[in-house]
Amino acid sequence: NAGVMQNPRHLVRRRGQEARLRCSPMKGHSHVYWYRQLPEEGLKFMVYLQKENIIDESGMPKERFSAEFPKEGPSILRIQQVVRGDSAAYFCASSLQGDAFFGQGTRLTVV
Amino acid sequence: SQQGEEDPQALSIQEGENATMNCSYKTSINNLQWYRQNSGRGLVHLILIRSNEREKHSGRLRVTLDTSKKSSSLLITASRAADTASYFCATDLYNNNDMRFGAGTRLTVKP
Numbered sequence: 657n658a659g660v661m662q663n664p665r666h667l668v669r670r671r672g673q674e675a676r677l678r679c680s681p682m683k684g685h686s687h688v689y690w691y692r693q694l695p696e697e698g699l700k701f702m703v704y705l706q707k708e709n710i711i712d713e714s715g716m717p718k719e720r721f722s723a724e725f726p727k728e729g730p731s732i733l734r735i736q737q738v739v740r741g742d743s744a745a746y747f748c749a750s751s752l753q754g755d756a757f758f759g760q761g762t763r764l765t766v767v
Numbered sequence: 768s769q770q771g772e773e774d775p776q777a778l779s780i781q782e783g784e785n786a787t788m789n790c791s792y793k794t795s796i797n798n799l800q801w802y803r804q805n806s807g808r809g810l811v812h813l814i815l816i817r818s819n820e821r822e823k824h825s826g827r828l829r830v831t832l833d834t835s836k837k838s839s840s841l842l843i844t845a846s847r848a849a850d851t852a853s854y855f856c857a858t859d860l861y862n863n864n865d866m867r868f869g870a871g872t873r874l875t876v877k878p
């Protein structure tokens with residue numbers, strides 16, 4: 657059983673472009689969480705999704721950020737019109753009901 | 768792979784007592800973070816301690832870091848039933864784009 661898979665591991669985007677980050681949860685897991693980490697800071701919760709539903713998006717910026725977890729396929733975190741401040745490591749985690757397992761993250765660099 | 772290793776794996780105490788959890792790690796770190804996870808939910812960042820700090824406080828939480836022993840402890844004073852959760856430590860290898868978590872300590876606080 658593969659762990660939580662995130663891709664790409666590194667993503668470079670120019671200001672104004674779109675960034676798409678993918679997260680494939682562990683097999684059988686129906687809950688996905690996205691977190692953002694800035695240098696020297698802890699993980700900050702962004703959004704919690706179950707299949708086809710957004711349960712809690714209280715940590716998501718109101719504009720330019722969106723997330724989905726379709727019935728089939730990975731969860732996608734989408735950032736439109738990226739700015740330098742979006743540069744960070746983005747982690748997703750999946751769970752069934754108990755402990756969450758984390759992916760290795762995607763490092764987004766906006767140039 | 769997971770670098771932080773918490774002990775004990777499970778801890779059960781009465782309300783009002785103090786709870787101490789320990790975390791060990793293997794390689795050099797920039798900082799170490801403690802998180803709480805309530806069952807079925809995402810992680811909540813509790814406290815971050817940098818490698819040049821030895822102790823840090825936040826409310827009822829006290830974290831120590833001993834880089835010579837590669838270990839950290841989290842003390843929760845005057846515990847409450849609401850403190851019941853799993854507690855994880857994570858070593859931040861941000862520059863390597865790799866957040867590593869231990870398996871966690873399950874704390875149960877009985878009213």
